[in-house]
Amino acid sequence: MFAFSFAGPIEPDRTRTRGCPIPPQTRYLVSGLIVRRLARMEVFDAIRERKSVRSYDERPVPPEVLEKILEAGRIAPSASNVQPWHFIVVTDPQKRIALSAGKYAKFLKNTPVVIAGLGDRQASPEWHVVDVTIAMENMVLAATAEGLGTCWIGSFHESEVKAALSIPDKWEVVAMLTLGYEKEKIDFTRAIAKRLHKRKTLNEITSYESFGKTKPT
Numbered sequence: 001m002f003a004f005s006f007a008g009p010i011e012p013d014r015t016r017t018r019g020c021p022i023p024p025q026t027r028y029l030v031s032g033l034i035v036r037r038l039a040r041m042e043v044f045d046a047i048r049e050r051k052s053v054r055s056y057d058e059r060p061v062p063p064e065v066l067e068k069i070l071e072a073g074r075i076a077p078s079a080s081n082v083q084p085w086h087f088i089v090v091t092d093p094q095k096r097i098a099l100s101a102g103k104y105a106k107f108l109k110n111t112p113v114v115i116a117g118l119g120d121r122q123a124s125p126e127w128h129v130v131d132v133t134i135a136m137e138n139m140v141l142a143a144t145a146e147g148l149g150t151c152w153i154g155s156f157h158e159s160e161v162k163a164a165l166s167i168p169d170k171w172e173v174v175a176m177l178t179l180g181y182e183k184e185k186i187d188f189t190r191a192i193a194k195r196l197h198k199r200k201t202l203n204e205i206t207s208y209e210s211f212g213k214t215k216p217t
């Protein structure tokens with residue numbers, strides 16, 4: 001019994017082996033004649049691989065891939081299963097310009113797809129922001145697994161986004177996501193920045209049993 005990773009080409013092409021599509025970066029467990037996908041590792045690989053991508057190439061996102069990403073949001077959990085969300089897929093260049101007014105959102109002009117995540121504050125006054133955020137992070141991880149880059153966008157003026165996308169009053173714009181294929185370039189600065197993209201240590205951010213209590217040894 002052994003496990004292996006298959007790193008396929010960057011989307012949208014899919015490698016086919018004897019007629020079976022093999023998604024990129026999928027790990028398989030080979031046990032006797034049975035080949036099983038290691039779902040747990042796939043998820044963790046996507047979590048580890050994800051990074052904010054702000055530079056995209058011209059390739060459009062294939063409709064079936066976009067659908068799969070939206071589906072990842074659709075099946076997310078929500079408080080009392082209210083599903084207080086709506087997602088607007090924006091590809092129109094003029095609309096993307098309108099969405100790019102925020103200080104840290106200029107690159108939306110050159111991003112193939114932007115998804116605006118809306119929360120229904122009437123349907124779920126207490127939880128709509130959490131629910132929409134969970135759904136959008138599902139989308140981020142699904143997109144990563146599909147070989148796409150994403151970036152969360154919080155830099156926007158809600159009134160401008162609502163006007164540009166004709167969003168009715170009761171909806172709150174929780175966040176936006178960019179989506180597309182990362183522009184491939186040899187960028188040492190980016191590579192170094194990624195390595196330096198430090199996260200706090202587990203010890204800094206976790207306690208056991210009560211706040212500030214360290215892990216029992």
Ligand SMILES: Cc1cc2nc3c(=O)[nH]c(=O)nc-3n(C[C@H](O)[C@H](O)[C@H](O)COP(=O)(O)O)c2cc1C
Pocket residue numbers: 050051052053054102104105151152153154155156175197
């Ligand atoms: C809620 C939220 C809002 C963000 N807003 C923006 C934004 O407006 N523009 C941007 O370029 N990045 C934005 N980011 C991306 C963060 O800057 C990024 O996640 C962080 O620096 C860590 O880098 P990494 O995602 O590559 O790991 C946002 C991230 C989150 C979670």
